Amino acid sequence: MKSAVETLNPTRVRLTVEVPFEELKPSLDAAYKKINQQVSVPGFRKGKIPARIIDQRFGRGAVLEEAINDALPKFYTDAVNEGELKVLGQPEIDITEFNDNEELKFTAEVDIRPEIEIPDYTGIEVTVDAVEVSDEDIDKSVEQLRDRFATTTPVERAAADGDVIVVDLEAVVDGEVLEDGVAKGVTYTIGSGQLLDGIDEAVIGVEAGGTATFTSELKGGSAAGKQAEVKVDVTAVQARELPALDDEFAQLASEFDTLEELRADSVKRLERMKKYDQATQAQEKVLDALLELVEVPIPEKLLADEVETRKHNLEHHQFPTMGLDWDSFLEREGKSQEEYDAELESQAVKGIKTQFILDELVTRESLSVNQEELTEHLMRRAATSGMSPDQFAQAVVEGGQVPMLVGEVARGKALATVVEAAKVVDSNGEAVDLEDDEDETEGAETVEAVTAAAEDAPAEDTAAEDASTEDAAGSED
Structure with missing residues (x-):
C-alpha cells in the first residue's frame, strides 16, 4: 500500500491511497466466507459453496463490494498512521479507481488536530476578588441556618x-x-x-x-x-x-455552646468557600488569558458537530425537564435564534480551543494521571451526577468513558501548571497564594465547564488521554 498526504488547510487533509489487489485477498476471502453463511444453493451444504458458484449465482461484484467495505477501514487507518496524523471525526472516502484484479485507489478527506505553538505564558497576570467576610455575610449565613429551624x-x-x-x-x-x-x-x-x-x-x-x-x-x-x-x-x-438568636439556638442548630462560637465558625466556613471561589476565578481568568495568547485554527466540521450536539442536548434533554421549546426558551433569554446560535458557536469555539491548547500542554509538560487522581475526579463527578461512586464508575467503564475522564484530569493539571506560573493578585493588590489548595485536580472542573459537550463531538484519542499512566489505564479492567 502507498499513501500520500495533501494539506488542504491547517485543519484538513486529503489522503490518496493506492492498494495492490493482492493486499485485498484476506478481505476477499472473508467476503466469500460471509456470503457462504448467508445464502443457500441447492446441492451444496451451507458454508461449503465454492467461490465460482457464488460468482455465478450472486455476481463477483457483490463479493468485491463486501471485500472493499471490509478492507477500507484498515487501509485508511494504516494511511493515517503512516502519515502520523491526529485525525478528528469520520473521513469522507471516495473510491477513485477499482476494477477486478486491479489496483484499488481511493481518497479520504478528514479534519486533523492543528499544530499549535504555545508561547511563553509565565507573564500572565490576573486580578481576583479578595477573600473578605463581612458582618452582612455572617448574618445571612446564620439567618439561613435559623430559617431551617423555623x-x-x-x-x-x-x-x-x-x-x-x-x-x-x-x-x-x-x-x-x-x-x-x-x-x-x-x-x-x-x-x-x-x-x-x-x-x-x-x-x-x-x-x-x-x-x-x-x-x-x-x-x-x-x-x-x-x-x-x-x-x-x-x-x-x-x-x-423563627427561633431566637441566642445560645440556646446555637446548641440546637450546631455543636457549639454559644452564639458567638457559632458565628466564629461561620466566618471560617465562609472564608473557605470564598477561597474556593477565588481559586476557581483565578483558573477561569488565567484560562481566558491563555486563550488570548494562542492562535488556534478551528476545524469547520468539528465546530458544526459541536454546535449541533449542544443544541441537541438542549432541545432533547433540558427543554423537556423545563417545559420549554425553542420559542419559549428564546423568549425567556430575550434573544433571537440568530443571536443565540452565534452565542452557542462562540462557546463551542472556546471549548474546542481550550481542549486543543491544554492537550498540547499535557504533551509538552509530560503530564500524567495516576489512579488516585482519577478516582478523586470520578468521586467528584459521581457526586454531581446524583449517582453513587460505584454506579458512576460502572457506567463510565461500560460506556468506554475512562479515557474521557483521564483527559479531563490531565487538562485540569495542565491548567494548574499555567495558573501556578501566573501572577495572581486580589482586588486589594495582595498576592494570592493558591499552592495551599488541597485538590490539585480542581482545574478539571473549570475545564469541564468550558468544554461541556465536547466529549460528544467526534474526536480522536487526545494527547491528554494518551498521557495516562498504566495505573489509570488499568482502571478499565
Whole structure:
C-alpha cells in the first residue's frame, strides 16, 4: 500500500491511497466466507459453496463490494498512521479507481488536530476578588441556618407573605382537568417561588377553607408550556416562627455552646468557600488569558458537530425537564435564534480551543494521571451526577468513558501548571497564594465547564488521554 498526504488547510487533509489487489485477498476471502453463511444453493451444504458458484449465482461484484467495505477501514487507518496524523471525526472516502484484479485507489478527506505553538505564558497576570467576610455575610449565613429551624403554628387569619399554607391544586387546560394536574395536600411557603407563577398573589388574603384561581404557564407534565387555569383550595394557614438568636439556638442548630462560637465558625466556613471561589476565578481568568495568547485554527466540521450536539442536548434533554421549546426558551433569554446560535458557536469555539491548547500542554509538560487522581475526579463527578461512586464508575467503564475522564484530569493539571506560573493578585493588590489548595485536580472542573459537550463531538484519542499512566489505564479492567 502507498499513501500520500495533501494539506488542504491547517485543519484538513486529503489522503490518496493506492492498494495492490493482492493486499485485498484476506478481505476477499472473508467476503466469500460471509456470503457462504448467508445464502443457500441447492446441492451444496451451507458454508461449503465454492467461490465460482457464488460468482455465478450472486455476481463477483457483490463479493468485491463486501471485500472493499471490509478492507477500507484498515487501509485508511494504516494511511493515517503512516502519515502520523491526529485525525478528528469520520473521513469522507471516495473510491477513485477499482476494477477486478486491479489496483484499488481511493481518497479520504478528514479534519486533523492543528499544530499549535504555545508561547511563553509565565507573564500572565490576573486580578481576583479578595477573600473578605463581612458582618452582612455572617448574618445571612446564620439567618439561613435559623430559617431551617423555623416552626409553624396554625392561625385563624388570612394568609400573608412568608406563611406556610396547605393547598389542593387543580389545573384546567382547554376546559378539561388534566389527569396529572391535580395535587392534594401540598405544603407551600408563600414567597418561596417553588410552585407555579401567580400562586403567591392568588393566595395572599385567603383564609383556610377559601378558594382562589389564577392563570399560569405549566412548567412540566403532559401540558408543559401551556397556559392553565389553576384552582387552589387553601386548607390550612400556618405562621412561621423563627427561633431566637441566642445560645440556646446555637446548641440546637450546631455543636457549639454559644452564639458567638457559632458565628466564629461561620466566618471560617465562609472564608473557605470564598477561597474556593477565588481559586476557581483565578483558573477561569488565567484560562481566558491563555486563550488570548494562542492562535488556534478551528476545524469547520468539528465546530458544526459541536454546535449541533449542544443544541441537541438542549432541545432533547433540558427543554423537556423545563417545559420549554425553542420559542419559549428564546423568549425567556430575550434573544433571537440568530443571536443565540452565534452565542452557542462562540462557546463551542472556546471549548474546542481550550481542549486543543491544554492537550498540547499535557504533551509538552509530560503530564500524567495516576489512579488516585482519577478516582478523586470520578468521586467528584459521581457526586454531581446524583449517582453513587460505584454506579458512576460502572457506567463510565461500560460506556468506554475512562479515557474521557483521564483527559479531563490531565487538562485540569495542565491548567494548574499555567495558573501556578501566573501572577495572581486580589482586588486589594495582595498576592494570592493558591499552592495551599488541597485538590490539585480542581482545574478539571473549570475545564469541564468550558468544554461541556465536547466529549460528544467526534474526536480522536487526545494527547491528554494518551498521557495516562498504566495505573489509570488499568482502571478499565
